[in-house]
Amino acid sequence: MRFFDCNRIAFGAVIRYPLRTGMMLLATSIGVGAVLMLTALGESARGYVGQAFQTLGTNIVIVMPGRTETAGTAPGAMVGTTERDLTLDDARALLRSPAIRYIAPVIVGSATVSQGNLERETTILGSTTDFATIRQWTMAQGEFLPNVDLDRASPVCVIGNVIRTELFGDEPPIGKWLRIGTRRCRVTGVLADQGTSIMIDVNEVVIVPVGYTQMLFDVSGLFRIIAQATDRESMDRARLDIIRIIKTRHYGEEDITVITQDAVLQTFDGIFDTLTRALAGIAAISLIVAGVLIMNVMLVAVSQRTREVGLLKALGATHRQIVALFLTEAAFLAVLGGITGLGFSYLVIIGVRGLYPEYIFMPPAWAAVGAFTVALVCGIFFGIWPARKAAAIDPIMALAGRQA
Amino acid sequence: MIKLEGLCRDFQVGDQVVHALDHLDLVIRQREYVSIMGPSGSGKSTLLNILGLLDSPSAGNYWLDDISTASMQDDELASVRQKKIGFVFQSFHLVPRMNAVENIELPMVLAGLLPADRRDKVAAALERVGLTNRADHRPDQLSGGERQRVAIARAIVMQPMILLADEPTGNLDRQSGEEIVDLMENLNNQGLTLIVVTHDPAIGNRAQRKVRIEDGRIKIDIQ
Ligand SMILES: Nc1ncnc2c1ncn2[C@@H]1O[C@H](COP(=O)(O)OP(=O)(O)OP(=O)(O)O)[C@@H](O)[C@H]1O
Ligand SMILES: [Mg+2]
Numbered sequence: 001m002r003f004f005d006c007n008r009i010a011f012g013a014v015i016r017y018p019l020r021t022g023m024m025l026l027a028t029s030i031g032v033g034a035v036l037m038l039t040a041l042g043e044s045a046r047g048y049v050g051q052a053f054q055t056l057g058t059n060i061v062i063v064m065p066g067r068t069e070t071a072g073t074a075p076g077a078m079v080g081t082t083e084r085d086l087t088l089d090d091a092r093a094l095l096r097s098p099a100i101r102y103i104a105p106v107i108v109g110s111a112t113v114s115q116g117n118l119e120r121e122t123t124i125l126g127s128t129t130d131f132a133t134i135r136q137w138t139m140a141q142g143e144f145l146p147n148v149d150l151d152r153a154s155p156v157c158v159i160g161n162v163i164r165t166e167l168f169g170d171e172p173p174i175g176k177w178l179r180i181g182t183r184r185c186r187v188t189g190v191l192a193d194q195g196t197s198i199m200i201d202v203n204e205v206v207i208v209p210v211g212y213t214q215m216l217f218d219v220s221g222l223f224r225i226i227a228q229a230t231d232r233e234s235m236d237r238a239r240l241d242i243i244r245i246i247k248t249r250h251y252g253e254e255d256i257t258v259i260t261q262d263a264v265l266q267t268f269d270g271i272f273d274t275l276t277r278a279l280a281g282i283a284a285i286s287l288i289v290a291g292v293l294i295m296n297v298m299l300v301a302v303s304q305r306t307r308e309v310g311l312l313k314a315l316g317a318t319h320r321q322i323v324a325l326f327l328t329e330a331a332f333l334a335v336l337g338g339i340t341g342l343g344f345s346y347l348v349i350i351g352v353r354g355l356y357p358e359y360i361f362m363p364p365a366w367a368a369v370g371a372f373t374v375a376l377v378c379g380i381f382f383g384i385w386p387a388r389k390a391a392a393i394d395p396i397m398a399l400a401g402r403q404a
Numbered sequence: 405m406i407k408l409e410g411l412c413r414d415f416q417v418g419d420q421v422v423h424a425l426d427h428l429d430l431v432i433r434q435r436e437y438v439s440i441m442g443p444s445g446s447g448k449s450t451l452l453n454i455l456g457l458l459d460s461p462s463a464g465n466y467w468l469d470d471i472s473t474a475s476m477q478d479d480e481l482a483s484v485r486q487k488k489i490g491f492v493f494q495s496f497h498l499v500p501r502m503n504a505v506e507n508i509e510l511p512m513v514l515a516g517l518l519p520a521d522r523r524d525k526v527a528a529a530l531e532r533v534g535l536t537n538r539a540d541h542r543p544d545q546l547s548g549g550e551r552q553r554v555a556i557a558r559a560i561v562m563q564p565m566i567l568l569a570d571e572p573t574g575n576l577d578r579q580s581g582e583e584i585v586d587l588m589e590n591l592n593n594q595g596l597t598l599i600v601v602t603h604d605p606a607i608g609n610r611a612q613r614k615v616r617i618e619d620g621r622i623k624i625d626i627q
Pocket of ligand 2 (some may be wrong): 450
């Protein structure tokens with residue numbers, strides 16, 4: 001039997017029973033669709049987090065006071081050590097590393113801000129002019145913080161867009177006084193909307209010089225030091241330099257935690273990758289269910305066509321030819337189901353992308369290839385038993401119509 | 405051409421053994437026209453199935469063209485069936501989703517012939533059974549007699565040596581039954597060995613050689 005004849009006969013059987021074929025296609029396409037949709041969701045979550053991390057700026061190293069314990073440290077090692085604050089001098093010292101281009105010390109707090117008789121509670125962020133450079137922030141009006149010495153507590157501030165509309169309405173805010181807690185400072189600029197951003201809501205923040213926050217909240221220790229490495233390659237160097245510099249300044253105590261943007265991103269990437277694969281695996285189970293359905297349907301087909309099989313045997317069909325015919329039929333069902341599934345999934349994906357263009361909603365190529373392959377393999381695998389059953393049919397019984 | 409020697413076929417039914425064929429000897433030469441008659445359950449169909457290599461004897465020997473069929477495996481049996489034997493059944497056994505041409509070319513498809521090589525042979529077979537104008541009709545668009553002609557065309561398209569027919573007129577009215585017998589006799593005149601199992605004496609008596617089977621043995625054999 002020629003290959004194309006085998007396909008022709010099997011395909012003839014596939015289109016002969018449209019209801020059966022339609023249900024098979026539905027089952028397989030749901031399986032393929034589930035794999036594509038879930039992996040697309042996983043990928044889109046990964047993309048979202050990745051994008052959010054980009055808004056932190058590039059080549060960022062974050063320094064936090066206190067040591068995050070990692071496994072393996074002897075319990076006694078930390079006994080008696082007092083955690084030292086990160087100070088402005090520490091921050092300044094970091095600039096000695098050639099691997100670091102900018103630093104921005106950060107203190108965060110919350111306070112009531114008011115103007116005239118309007119007031120609200122909001123996040124106060126103390127930093128320096130380089131903070132905007134690192135995070136690539138742009139201004140809607142005016143200027144960011146002045147480039148002055150770190151501990152100068154100049155009474156100036158930069159406000160987010162929402163703060164501006166809530167407290168100043170339509171009035172131009174630049175040069176006006178804003179009351180923060182019991183103190184006052186002059187508005188020098190309004191931040192532009194920066195889109196998605198993590199850690200701070202740009203629209204609802206008031207930014208003041210870091211020295212001003214020390215005074216405002218009566219603290220000296222920093223919340224974070226954000227450092228920007230000169231380039232990607234020097235990030236590790238920057239990390240090591242930071243640890244070395246601070247350690248020296250803290251009398252040999254390594255009481256800080258340094259995280260690099262890359263490391264965080266990689267961790268998240270790894271998590272989302274695992275998540276996506278797990279989702280794909282779960283969805284693939286529905287493909288196996290579809291395979292079992294193919295088996296069921298093929299078993300019915302075999303018993304429906306007992307006479308036909310008997311006839312083919314009388315006409316000189318071998319065991320192998322009968323197996324080939326029924327396996328081809330099962331494969332056709334699986335392939336058609338796979339193609340329909342891919343087709344519908346991509347239609348849905350295109351639709352979703354049209355509705356939400358800001359999200360990256362696209363299944364990875366391996367998911368499409370994998371789903372299709374699993375569908376095909378399942379279809380063929382679960383077609384083996386029915387095909388063998390067909391080949392084992394006794395032609396005499398079948399032709400006499402005496403099947404039990 | 406066909407030689408049966410002490411052929412037995414036993415069926416185990418519960419704890420009873422049915423001797424469907426019981427030490428049967430028979431020789432059939434090329435171009436013969438043989439009718440096989442006998443009461444129901446006498447073993448006619450069983451004999452025909454063994455002759456057509458769909459079944460194998462429990463004991464005894466069957467030589468086809470001087471070759472013993474006892475040692476043949478599935479593939480070899482299939483290939484002998486394909487090349488040397490044509491079957492015609494009481495209930496036609498056409499594939500319902502295929503039209504006349506597709507049904508007739510099935511044996512050639514299984515044999516691996518290319519479409520170009522099949523076309524002329526299908527046309528010739530249709531011509532011989534007088535159905536050239538029904539080529540693309542499906543079985544449900546044909547009368548009983550026409551279906552049996554398609555089945556005959558399918559049986560002879562590989563130009564076998566033997567045509568085995570088990571009650572070929574059983575599902576037909578007298579008129580179309582006789583037409584079918586005429587057609588098969590015509591093929592026999594052109595050299596095909598014809599073996600017909602029938603209940604109908606009018607049809608059985610037309611054969612040159614009349615074999616009567618009872619209880620799995622040959623009772624009468626009139627040349
Ligand atoms: N698969 C089987 N299992 C058990 N017994 C069988 C089987 N096939 C045939 N027989 C028995 O063998 C005997 C011969 O059967 P066979 O079909 O050859 O009869 P027949 O002469 O063709 O009868 P009919 O004229 O009714 O078609 C019968 O007694 C039948 O019951
Ligand atoms: Mg019979």
